[in-house]
Amino acid sequence: MKKIFIVIIFAAIASCSKSNNKTGNVELSGNVEGLKKGKLYIQQLKDTALVTLDSISISGESSFETKFQIDEPQMLYLFLDRGTTESIDNSIHFFAEPGKMKIETTLQGFYSNAKITGSENHKIYEKFLKIKSKLNDEKLDLIEKELKNETLKNKAVTDEINTKKEKLTVRKYLYTAQFALVNPKYEVAPYIALTEIADANLKILDTINKTLSPKAAKSRYGKELSKWIKERKANEEN
Template structure:
């Protein structure tokens, strides 16, 4: 009887440990085509430092699974440890949210071939980045003209600077409008904090007031509220 009790307690403790290890409200599964052996890390930014939430060891297969706990949707990183390689193509940014997400990608083109599903915030962020990349391409073309002028020791067209300013303004207005239109998702305060934090306060105020109660209580919603309160204090001095 004594041995039975010990065995039963041991099983209970083991089950309890197993449940603790796997509990979480976000289930991530996926694959890295071409990767048979290596390590993946799921990371978050904490106090300006990347901190690992989970370490996944791949040995003989390219698929992976992870379960983590999120208080609210937030940007995470899927980091590929390439060992001796110094490739910068190894940290995949994705907008995680509670539920089930899938990340499928490729060892050779880890960022370029990534397909992420299961997150509405991720879907919206991809739409946003697709348009922002167009503004970036336009600015790069104008910067190339500047560099060529410098190389050839010729003057830069006055119109060049005006065009760059116009593109920057359109980019900021697009970002503000996108955040306002999607203020019921956490991607809105994230964009406000990362891409247009130095915009006129009236635009950021509008985004803040448009946030749904749920978004306002989220990680980025709280950060935006704190950021605007602090900025208003500084600008009132």
């Protein structure tokens, strides 16, 4: 009987150590396939520096679960410290929301293979990234043609490439603005406007700002967008 009691105590301790008694309004679980040992850091951008909200040690099992607190939906970063292994593929950015979220990925393709669920804002953000990816592919094609033309110096080709680049830039701004305008109730809308088209025509930014739902307008990124528009208006008037 004494042995059974001891086993129960150890099982309870092991269960507690898995979650480390962490509390918070975000319950994050996931798996990094292939990772046997390392450390995961959940980071938040404050001003220009990344601040660690939580850390998770991986030893043996590649799955993890944790809890942490956020004031509102926002972009966070899951950083992998691989130890001695060097890689540029060490960070996943995800739009966190209070509730249950899951991040599943692999050690070899930490960012590229990441699948993130449980956040409506992130689901919307992924739709935007698909549009952005197509535009980036077009831009890369033009850069490749530009490089090939450097030796030939064909003026007609140069003019054609420059025209296409200008049109592509206009399309990028219009697509991004339109995307923010059709998703005004999400906090990701002002985030996209700030990070992708901050230098756009003030009328476009103002329209996005005025279209935001009260919840999105009062969010961190909604306030930052409003502040940015005021600053640009003041600078352009002087």
